[in-house]
Every structure is written in C-alpha cells, then in structure tokens.
Amino acid sequence: MSDTLRREVGPHGVRVVSVEPGGIATPVWEKSRAEAGHTVSEMPEDARRRYDGLIAGILRQGERLARDGLAPEAVAEVVAEALTERRPRTRYVVGREAKAQVLAARLLPDRAFDALVTRALRAGGRG
Numbered sequence: 001m002s003d004t005l006r007r008e009v010g011p012h013g014v015r016v017v018s019v020e021p022g023g024i025a026t027p028v029w030e031k032s033r034a035e036a037g038h039t040v041s042e043m044p045e046d047a048r049r050r051y052d053g054l055i056a057g058i059l060r061q062g063e064r065l066a067r068d069g070l071a072p073e074a075v076a077e078v079v080a081e082a083l084t085e086r087r088p089r090t091r092y093v094v095g096r097e098a099k100a101q102v103l104a105a106r107l108l109p110d111r112a113f114d115a116l117v118t119r120a121l122r123a124g125g126r127g
Contacts, residue, residue: 022095023065057122
C-alpha cells in the first residue's frame with residue numbers, strides 16, 4: 001500500500017517512506033494474548049479444532065517476540081533517520097528477522113514463501 005501511495009502522491013511533492021520492522025518487544029504481545037484467549041473461548045468447537053495448532057503457534061511466536069524482539073528504540077532510531085535524511089530511502093527494513101523475510105520473499109516463488117510463513121506460524125518461532 002505504501003508503494004502505491006508513494007507513486008500516487010509523489011508527483012505532488014509528498015514523500016512516502018516505509019519502515020518495516022521485525023517483531024518488537026512491547027507490551028502489545030501480552031494484550032494480544034489476553035484478547036486471543038477471549039476470542040478462542042468464544043469460537044465454535046469445530047473452529048477451535050481446525051485452528052488450534054495455528055493459534056498455539058502464533059501465541060508462541062508472540063511470547064518469543066515479547067522476550068526476544070527488537071527494542072522499540074531500534075525502530076525509533078530508524079524512523080528518526082528517515083525523517084531527517086535529505087533524501088530518505090523508500091524502504092527501511094529493521095532487524096535481522098525482517099531482513100531475512102524480505103530476502104526470502106524476493107528469492108522464493110510466492111507459493112514457496114507462503115508455505116514457509118505458514119510453517120513458521122504453526123511452529124511459533126521454535127527452533
């Protein structure tokens with residue numbers, strides 16, 4: 001979306017810059033976990049059975065990111081850089097995981113990348 005917006009408003013002198021961070025260690029993960037628990041408790045039994053592995057993996061991923069994610073300051077530094085550059089880049093990818101994901105998305109066919117993301121979500125960042 002930011003690429004489209006950049007192309008649309010660029011001719012009017014508006015610069016659009018994307019900052020693409022990896023997972024950030026913030027309290028949002030605990031809040032999300034609490035909300036997920038409530039949502040799952042209200043799901044029909046068949047939906048819970050169908051998605052229980054995926055939900056468990058996503059919750060594990062959230063726990064891992066809350067513990068091991070990027071410090072918010074790392075992202076703030078990149079945002080400050082983008083705001084103060086005379087000619088900012090169109091895209092800033094922040095963190096090792098985010099950079100690996102961008103690289104994999106470029107190198108792999110779409111379906112292979114989709115399968116990789118699905119497997120990672122189900123695993124929840126284990127390994």
